Amino acid sequence: MHNGIYCEFLKIKRSPIFLVLIIGALAEPLLMLWGQIFREDIVEWDTYMTNIEAMTFLVVGLLLFTLVASYIYTREFSERVAYAAYSYPLSKTKVFICKLITVFACIAFVYILQFIAILITGSIIDHEPLAKDFLILNIKIYCYSMLFQFAIAPLGILIGSISRNLIMPMAYSAIGTLITISIAEFNEGNIYFPLYYPAMPVMSAGKNNMQIVIKNQSIVIAIVFFIVTSALCIIYYKKSDIC
Numbered sequence: 001m002h003n004g005i006y007c008e009f010l011k012i013k014r015s016p017i018f019l020v021l022i023i024g025a026l027a028e029p030l031l032m033l034w035g036q037i038f039r040e041d042i043v044e045w046d047t048y049m050t051n052i053e054a055m056t057f058l059v060v061g062l063l064l065f066t067l068v069a070s071y072i073y074t075r076e077f078s079e080r081v082a083y084a085a086y087s088y089p090l091s092k093t094k095v096f097i098c099k100l101i102t103v104f105a106c107i108a109f110v111y112i113l114q115f116i117a118i119l120i121t122g123s124i125i126d127h128e129p130l131a132k133d134f135l136i137l138n139i140k141i142y143c144y145s146m147l148f149q150f151a152i153a154p155l156g157i158l159i160g161s162i163s164r165n166l167i168m169p170m171a172y173s174a175i176g177t178l179i180t181i182s183i184a185e186f187n188e189g190n191i192y193f194p195l196y197y198p199a200m201p202v203m204s205a206g207k208n209n210m211q212i213v214i215k216n217q218s219i220v221i222a223i224v225f226f227i228v229t230s231a232l233c234i235i236y237y238k239k240s241d242i243c
Contacts, residue, residue, distance in 0.1 A: 004098035008072065012102065017071050021106055024064040025113035028052045033121040043127035049138055050206060052118055057145050057199040058184060059177060062152075064110070066173035069103045069153050070160035074169075092237040100230075103153055111146045115139070137210060141201040144212065148197035151222040154229035161236055191218045194225045 012018055032052050036043055115138070122130075160169040176195045183190045184203060190196045197218060204213045 001094055001098060004095060005101055008098050008102040009105070011075065012072070012106065015071075015075070017068055017106075020064070021068065021110055022113070024060065025110040026117050028055050028060070029114060029117040029121045033125070036125055043122045043125060045122065045128060045130050045134060046210075048122050048127075049118055050202060052114070053138070053141060053145075053202040054199065054206075056114065057202055058181060061145075061149060061198050062156075062173045062177050062180065062195060063170070065103075065107055065149060065153060066156035066160075066169050067166065068106050069157050070166050070169035072099050072103055072106075073157050073160050074164055074166060093234050096234060096237045100154070100157070103157070104150055107146060107149050107153070111142050111149075115142050134210070137205065137212070140212060141205060144201040144214065145198045148194075148200065148222055151226040152194050152197065152229075154226060154233050158229055158233045158236065161233060191215050192221065194222055197222055 029052055032048060036048070119130075156169050156173060159172050160166070163169065180193070180196045180199065183193055183196060184199065190200070200214060200218065201212050205211060
């Protein structure tokens with residue numbers, strides 16, 4: 001199975017999607033850095049990091065990661081080589097899992113690279129001291145957000161697998177992003193909407209005096225959402241004529 005994962009990573013390395021991951025990770029920190037230089041402001045870490053996190057998790061994240069996940073799962077169909085891709089000495093379920101692990105690795109790559117980029121860009125110009133507690137808080141925000149991003153990824157994968165193209169998944173992510181932005185200010189309703197969950201840690205910290213508050217209902221819903229959508233993906237892969 002590790003050979004299947006290795007093959008998926010090779011496909012990513014040799015495709016344009018690797019550049020998309022880098023751009024997705026660095027775009028917000030670089031834009032924020034440019035804004036700070038243009039205004040000649042000193043970097044206030046709470047505003048600097050929170051703005052980047054909110055933009056990434058609330059607006060860009062679903063679009064970016066749905067694109068990446070859909071590409072990984074639909075590339076063979078668009079290039080008409082699915083018969084070769086699914087002729088590996090692996091079951092369709094294992095091929096799905098290999099691809100899912102690759103999607104998770106891409107998400108983690110973007111999160112880690114962006115966090116490092118935030119610290120570097122914020123440190124190369126005038127900045128206030130970065131408190132240890134605030135740094136730890138933001139590490140937690142990124143970790144929680146990344147786990148929630150893992151949880152919602154299979155829905156985009158399912159839509160991409162069924163449609164076998166990027167159009168439907170991107171339409172889903174665009175609509176989901178608009179809804180997520182619309183409900184971001186609702187304190188109660190948004191805890192039941194899984195697509196909002198990656199933004200929940202940073203939004204919660206902003207509303208609760210830099211304390212991350214995630215209700216148990218949201219955690220349970222995220223776990224159930226992941227299990228159900230992953231199961232539907234596996235059922236689809238096992239039952240449908242992929243090739």
